[in-house]
Amino acid sequence: MKVAIATWNGRISPVLDVARRVLVVDIADGRVTARHEETLPGTDPQAQAERLALLGPQVLICGAISQAMAAGMAAKGVNVIPFAAGAVEEVLGAWLAGRLPDPALSMPGCCGRMRRCRGRRAGGQCGAGW
16 A cells, blocks of 8 residues: 655645645555655646656545645545644554544644534545535
8 A cells, every 4th residue: 555645844744735745655564665755746736636646645644635636636546634734754653553533633623623623524534525
């Protein structure tokens, strides 16, 4: 499985639509087997979505994401876990442990941090379907 994580200075990038870096992590048997960083265009949401899709992740972990970008990623078969916040390694560890979304690793105002969540879906995830 391949997971992409939008990054900025060792943390989750606050806004995917303009993020410039993504960490791509290969996962096998619940462990990281390979990792590398890729550059994103960071200028146009459609170009951003196309570049991300070319990287081939099944999962995308990010901060804020526009509805259009979320829909585009979902149409490409990518499971988006939005509104994550914090240190990349901590968020990756939480995902590997099956703990995302986690109020402690969510953007302010989302998924229980302030007891509200725009677009909470069945199964407890925030995301597309605002």
